[in-house]
Amino acid sequence: xxxxxxSKDEVARAALRILDEMGLPDLTMRRLAADLNVRPSxxxxxxxxxxxxxxxxxxxxxxxxxPAELVTGWDEQLRLVALALRDSLLAYRDSAEIVSSSLAxxxxxxxxxxxxxxxxxxxxxDAEMTxxxxxxxxxxxxxxxxxxxxxIQYDSLGALSGEPVMLRMESCAGAFRFGVDTxxxxxxxHSLAHPTATPGE
Amino acid sequence: xxxxxxSKDEVARAALRILDEMGLPDLTMRRLAADLNVRPSxxxxxxxxxxxxxxxxxxxxxxxxxPAELVTGWDEQLRLVALALRDSLLAYRDSAEIVSSSLAxxxxxxxxxxxxxxxxxxxxxDAEMTxxxxxxxxxxxxxxxxxxxxxIQYDSLGALSGEPVMLRMESCAGAFRFGVDTxxxxxxxHSLAHPTATPGE
DNA sequence: ACCTGAACACCGTTCAAGT
DNA sequence: ACCTGAACACCGTTCAAGT
Numbered sequence: 001x002x003x004x005x006x007s008k009d010e011v012a013r014a015a016l017r018i019l020d021e022m023g024l025p026d027l028t029m030r031r032l033a034a035d036l037n038v039r040p041s042x043x044x045x046x047x048x049x050x051x052x053x054x055x056x057x058x059x060x061x062x063x064x065x066x067p068a069e070l071v072t073g074w075d076e077q078l079r080l081v082a083l084a085l086r087d088s089l090l091a092y093r094d095s096a097e098i099v100s101s102s103l104a105x106x107x108x109x110x111x112x113x114x115x116x117x118x119x120x121x122x123x124x125x126d127a128e129m130t131x132x133x134x135x136x137x138x139x140x141x142x143x144x145x146x147x148x149x150x151x152i153q154y155d156s157l158g159a160l161s162g163e164p165v166m167l168r169m170e171s172c173a174g175a176f177r178f179g180v181d182t183x184x185x186x187x188x189x190h191s192l193a194h195p196t197a198t199p200g201e
Numbered sequence: 202x203x204x205x206x207x208s209k210d211e212v213a214r215a216a217l218r219i220l221d222e223m224g225l226p227d228l229t230m231r232r233l234a235a236d237l238n239v240r241p242s243x244x245x246x247x248x249x250x251x252x253x254x255x256x257x258x259x260x261x262x263x264x265x266x267x268p269a270e271l272v273t274g275w276d277e278q279l280r281l282v283a284l285a286l287r288d289s290l291l292a293y294r295d296s297a298e299i300v301s302s303s304l305a306x307x308x309x310x311x312x313x314x315x316x317x318x319x320x321x322x323x324x325x326x327d328a329e330m331t332x333x334x335x336x337x338x339x340x341x342x343x344x345x346x347x348x349x350x351x352x353i354q355y356d357s358l359g360a361l362s363g364e365p366v367m368l369r370m371e372s373c374a375g376a377f378r379f380g381v382d383t384x385x386x387x388x389x390x391h392s393l394a395h396p397t398a399t400p401g402e
Numbered sequence: 403a404c405c406t407g408a409a410c411a412c413c414g415t416t417c418a419a420g421t
Numbered sequence: 422a423c424c425t426g427a428a429c430a431c432c433g434t435t436c437a438a439g440t
Contacts, residue, residue, distance in 0.1 A: 005404080029433060041435075042405050050433065100344070104351030129379075136380035139344025140337060143301070147340065150305030178330075179337035186387030206423080230414060242416075243424050251414065 006036060008046045012056050016092065019057065023153060024094035051105070058102035061095045062088055062112045074123035075184050081119040082137055082180045085112060089145045093153070096146035103142075113138055124191045133187050140179050148172050207237060209247045213257050217293065220258065224354060225295035252306070259303035262296045263289055263313045275324035276385050282320040283338055283381045286313060290346045294354065297347035314339055325392050334388050341380050349373050 014035050018027045029050055033040040047053040065088035068080040089095045103110055116134040125133060151172075155165060163171075215236050219228045230251055234241040248254040266289035269281040290296045304311055317335040326334060352373075356366060364372075 028431085030431085039406055040433080041407085044434070045404060100347060101351070103348055104355050132376050132379045133383070135345075135376055136341060136383055139348065139380065140341045141344075143340025143342075143344035144336075146301060147304055150302070154305050175333050175336055178333045179340065182334070182337055182387035182391065183383055184387070185390040186383035186385070189386040189390065190383065229412085231412085240425055241414080242426085245415070246423060 006038065006042065006046065008056075011036065011043060011046050012053070012060060015053060015057055016060065019092050019094065019098075022093075024097060054098050055102040055105055058095075058099045059111055061092050062099060062110075062115070064088060065091060068115075068119075072122075074120050075188060077119040077122070078116070078137065078184055078187075079180055081115055082141060083177075085115065085141055086145055086176060089141075090149075094149055096142050096149055100142050100146065112141075123187075125187075129190070137180070137183055140183060144176055144179060148176075207239065207243065207247065209257075212237065212244060212247050213254070213261060216254060216258055217261065220293050220295065220299075223294075225298060255299050256303040256306055259296075259300045260312055262293050263300060263311075263316070265289060266292060269316075269320075273323075275321050276389060278320040278323070279317070279338065279385055279388075280381055282316055283342060284378075286316065286342055287346055287377060290342075291350075295350055297343050297350055301343050301347065313342075324388075326388075330391070338381070338384055341384060345377055345380060349377075 011032070015027060015032055018032060018035065029043055030040045033043055036042075043053075047056070062085065065084065068077070068084035071077055071080060089099065092098075099110075099112060103112075113134055116137050117130055120130045120133055123130065123133075151168070155168075212233070216228060216233055219233060219236065230244055231241045234244055237243075244254075248257070263286065266285065269278070269285035272278055272281060290300065293299075300311075300313060304314075314335055317338050318331055321331045321334055324331065324334075352369070356369075
């Protein structure tokens with residue numbers, strides 16, 4: 001009565017709700033079905049398997065959230081996109097793990113990578129270096145947030161961490177900026193060493 | 202008769218064998234027990250749970266393998282350690298995922314992080330920056346190898362990838378060196394910007 | 403087209419009981 | 422001390438059958 005018809009979108013949104021409230025270990029097909037007042041097998045009409053569902057969630061997570069402010073200068077743009085990406089990821093529990101595992105399927109054409117590559121549009125790098133620069137940044141971001149989220153859930157499990165939670169949050173943000181700035185700084189050096197930008201005729 | 206007594210070490214080695222031959226999804230407690238000619242519940246005498254077993258494997262994976270050559274200069278040393286760490290990880294299937302998920306438990310005192318930090322011993326960075334530099338490099342390494350391994354198993358699943366496998370392997374190694382060099386280059390800039398090395402009284 | 407019912411082939415973990 | 426037997430509370434996925 002209250003669910004005359006389901007939809008792919010509804011299924012995905014319900015999954016995101018579970019993810020937000022309980023985390024990835026509790027996001028099972030059976031639990032998702034129960035939340036939608038439906039039998040587990042019904043979900044397989046909308047998604048061929050759980051992996052595909054998770055890939056869909058990964059897309060929504062990185063797409064959702066306000067896009068990074070537009071500025072001039074590839075270095076500052078890359079920095080903003082990286083920070084925005086972290087914010088998007090931190091909006092959902094275990095998102096970094098989900099995005100990571102979905103990366104292998106969409107070989108290179110995933111939204112997270114694209115956003116980073118686009119930020120390098122005005123850079124002096126050629127296509128391959130842009131690709132590698134985006135990959136380097138993406139790997140750092142996912143690695144960092146992945147660990148950050150594992151620690152968050154470890155803390156929330158009642159285990160008393162060494163330092164207070166608010167302090168830790170700031171030190172995480174600081175460590176993240178450090179990594180982003182280090183990579184950008186390294187990329188700048190590269191651009192000075194190999195000036196590919198049409199050297200006058 | 203052939204297994205009068207089991208040992209923690211034997212269990213771990215058998216687990217590594219499964220990991221090497223079948224990958225993480227096939228490394229179940231039940232399968233591991235079967236390989237050791239023992240009932241699943243017997244494993245819980247040696248490891249309190251699967252998570253602990255995986256943490257033990259993570260330690261062995263990064264510890265195993267020849268240590269990086271010793272050279273002078275923190276930059277070159279860091280580079281060698283990073284490359285050696287990737288080699289160690291590539292020796293076992295899905296190792297990056299295992300090491301990543303074990304990172305949160307041993308909060309900061311894991312061998313992978315330590316090796317990277319030690320490489321920065323002769324650097325001009327203070328303790329906190331050394332910590333962050335090591336973390337930045339570690340996140341990149343795990344992110345990169347994690348994705349690399351996902352693609353390897355995706356390829357081996359029969360799916361024909363765009364480019365030939367040998368070419369891909371080289372491009373992976375190239376992308377990895379690019380990331381490592383970029384981060385080291387960025388760290389060097391930092392050391393120039395903040396010269397903390399006792400500025401002559 | 404969309405969903406149920408029922409099954410298949412698994413999991414990790416616990417714990418009394420054996421030796 | 423070390424292991425078995427048997428259970429508990431789950432998984433993802435398939436597929437004939439209903440409507």
